[in-house]
Amino acid sequence: MPYLLKTEPDKYSYDDLLRDGETTWDGITNNQALLYLRNMKKGEKLVIYHSNVGKAAIGTAKVVSVEGIDPKNPNVRIKPVKRLKHEKTLAEIREAAIFKGSTLFRQFRLSVVPLTDEQYDWLTLS
DSSP, X not given: OOEEEEEOTTTXXXXXXXXXXXXXXXXXXXXXXXXXXXXXXXXXXXXXXXXXXXXXXXXEEEEEXXXXXXXXXXXXXXXXXXXXXXXXXXXXXXXXXXXXXXXXXXXXXXXEEEOOHHHHHHHHOO
């Protein structure tokens, strides 16, 4: 299952992920978002979304590994795949019929959001 990961670019941006090459996705406190993190599997596709500043899907990444020993702090390692050719803004996403009823807008404050394969494709294909 693909996921959308929200990050504040002034704290950790997609460019930071590109520079680092790999990182642990942490700092999550919401129980629902933690559940989504714990359920991730190696190789799953991710979309990195800049929240607060920019408000757009910026690039793709993938899950390198998941260690769920501590349920309050699952160790999810991710690495970048590629920057999107066309960033998808919040306004574009909100208008897209494919996101009608999506968790992305029903639970807007979640920093980890499951996507359908169709939503992932819509976000990542130009």
